[in-house]
Amino acid sequence: MAILAQIQEILLSLVNPWQFMFLAASWFPGTVVRLVRDGNFGVLLSPSRLKEAWFSNFWDWFAPRLRLNAGVRVIPLLEGRTTGGRVVEEPAGPGIGGTIIEIGAGSGNWVDVFSDKPLGQQAAVGSSGAEMRETTTDTTTHRGGTEKTQKKKSSARKPITRVYGVEPNRDQHAALRRNIKAAGLEGVYEIVPVGIEHLDDPTRWDGRVEKGSVDCIVSVLCLCSIPEPRENLRELYGYLKKGGRWYVYEHVRRDEGWGMRAYQAFVNLFWPHFLGGCQLCRPTEQWLREAGPWEKIDVGHPQDEEWHHTLPHILGVFTK
Numbered sequence: 001m002a003i004l005a006q007i008q009e010i011l012l013s014l015v016n017p018w019q020f021m022f023l024a025a026s027w028f029p030g031t032v033v034r035l036v037r038d039g040n041f042g043v044l045l046s047p048s049r050l051k052e053a054w055f056s057n058f059w060d061w062f063a064p065r066l067r068l069n070a071g072v073r074v075i076p077l078l079e080g081r082t083t084g085g086r087v088v089e090e091p092a093g094p095g096i097g098g099t100i101i102e103i104g105a106g107s108g109n110w111v112d113v114f115s116d117k118p119l120g121q122q123a124a125v126g127s128s129g130a131e132m133r134e135t136t137t138d139t140t141t142h143r144g145g146t147e148k149t150q151k152k153k154s155s156a157r158k159p160i161t162r163v164y165g166v167e168p169n170r171d172q173h174a175a176l177r178r179n180i181k182a183a184g185l186e187g188v189y190e191i192v193p194v195g196i197e198h199l200d201d202p203t204r205w206d207g208r209v210e211k212g213s214v215d216c217i218v219s220v221l222c223l224c225s226i227p228e229p230r231e232n233l234r235e236l237y238g239y240l241k242k243g244g245r246w247y248v249y250e251h252v253r254r255d256e257g258w259g260m261r262a263y264q265a266f267v268n269l270f271w272p273h274f275l276g277g278c279q280l281c282r283p284t285e286q287w288l289r290e291a292g293p294w295e296k297i298d299v300g301h302p303q304d305e306e307w308h309h310t311l312p313h314i315l316g317v318f319t320k
């Protein structure tokens with residue numbers, strides 16, 4: 001029986017990316033209908049803009065659902081509570097703070113995490129405010145049901161002064177703006193309406209981010225979508241201050257097991273066409289390691305991801 005259950009789990013896991021592509025595809029007709037209704041024929045006739053509008057529609061709907069699963073990793077990551085790819089109770093290093101670049105902000109799924117509001121409710125320990133205690137709600141599932149418990153957790157967050165949310169897909173900006181407003185971050189969180197490859201190009205957007213001026217870079221499930229990743233990761237490295245940190249939660253190429261590597265490569269023949277150009281087979285950890293000299297790297301694969309997952313992740317922090 002246990003073997004049958006395991007086979008079923010493996011099969012479901014292998015089918016999962018196809019289900020996800022099907023889900024994304026189901027948003028295509030609605031996108032076309034909306035564009036026709038709005039008389040937006042320019043977008044309809046441009047394959048790249050149509051793909052952006054489609055992805056944006058799908059992601060608006062999907063992002064909060066993603067957060068239900070990924071939030072248990074991303075939020076501790078940004079609070080400094082991960083090590084070796086695992087989430088831990090107490091901070092293993094500093095959390096986000098200061099000036100931040102969020103790459104691929106999308107519809108603003110994580111914007112509220114940049115709000116300092118929860119920090120206001122915390123008692124700062126130490127003059128730098130580096131250690132802050134936070135009350136979070138944990139949901140524990142018992143045989144008899146689900147129970148919410150108030151639990152003290154440490155967070156190593158620091159106050160945030162500025163966030164540059166880099167998002168080239170303008171179709172996502174309305175949702176992103178809504179989330180900025182809801183988080184009370186107007187005036188702190190600025191949308192940078194270009195790809196990271198144009199961050200340094202004054203002809204593309206009005207603002208400017210100085211090289212060597214950024215305390216933290218946050219990348220959540222977006223390095224799979226950027227163009228010329230090796231070159232652009234090196235560029236982004238240049239924006240970090242000495243001691244600055246890059247918080248990363250990304251899906252990456254599978255490196256072990258030829259069968260799953262081949263399967264991942266096969267799925268990737270179709271995947272980018274359904275998911276806004278997202279690539280499954282990028283060795284992002286290696287490219288980040290090569291982006292420049294790091295003082296410390298604390299990154300790993302979450303332990304609960306088994307060998308049959310087509311989208312294995314890396315979770316952790318690179319410190320310059």
Ligand SMILES: C[S@@+](CC[C@H](N)C(=O)[O-])C[C@H]1O[C@@H](n2cnc3c(N)ncnc32)[C@H](O)[C@@H]1O
Nearest residue numbers: 104105106109169195196220221222225226227
């Ligand atoms: C899978 S979505 C993730 C969005 C968000 N981080 C989240 O977790 O909900 C990837 C995002 O990367 C953005 N992206 C694509 N190319 C980019 C580029 N060149 N620079 C910055 N972001 C880019 C896409 O527009 C998209 O919003």
